[in-house]
Amino acid sequence: MSCPFCTIEEKDIVGKGFVARAQIIFENEKFILFYNLKPVFMGHILLSPKKHIPSFLEMGENEVEEMSRILHMATKAVVHTYNAEGFNIALQEGEIAGQSIPHLHWHIIPRTKDESGEWYEKIEDPSLRVVGTEETKKNVALIKEAWRELYGG
Numbered sequence: 001m002s003c004p005f006c007t008i009e010e011k012d013i014v015g016k017g018f019v020a021r022a023q024i025i026f027e028n029e030k031f032i033l034f035y036n037l038k039p040v041f042m043g044h045i046l047l048s049p050k051k052h053i054p055s056f057l058e059m060g061e062n063e064v065e066e067m068s069r070i071l072h073m074a075t076k077a078v079v080h081t082y083n084a085e086g087f088n089i090a091l092q093e094g095e096i097a098g099q100s101i102p103h104l105h106w107h108i109i110p111r112t113k114d115e116s117g118e119w120y121e122k123i124e125d126p127s128l129r130v131v132g133t134e135e136t137k138k139n140v141a142l143i144k145e146a147w148r149e150l151y152g153g
């Protein structure tokens with residue numbers, strides 16, 4: 001089976017098994033930031049390297065630095081977008097830690113009063129609602145707007 005996070009498609013619709021252009025908030029040569037189709041809470045985004053790296057421990061020092069910078073920028077952007085009072089950041093590495101897609105990715109989840117409660121178990125909840133194209137685009141547009149406000153471009 002091919003890796004969904006290695007499969008970036010120039011599509012205006014979202015779907016299973018690929019990252020659609022419509023999901024992407026930010027990308028550069030090495031990283032991609034995109035809306036999660038199974039958000040635990042609204043604004044749940046994912047950051048992953050474009051290269052298929054299964055392990056955080058395989059990343060080089062420069063990549064770790066760049067990743068940290070984008071992780072920080074992305075967190076600020078979602079907190080700003082949703083007026084979040086807090087956030088969760090998670091990395092699951094290895095089956096034992098709950099990693100489901102063997103391509104390194106961080107979860108960034110803004111937290112608001114409207115959607116409180118346990119978050120972690122929801123990540124693995126198969127009944128979790130999958131968002132469609134419209135909802136994805138709406139959220140991507142909002143986060144991109146915050147991104148522009150904060151960082152320009």
Ligand SMILES: [Zn+2]
Nearest residue numbers: 003006052103
């Ligand atoms: Zn991959």
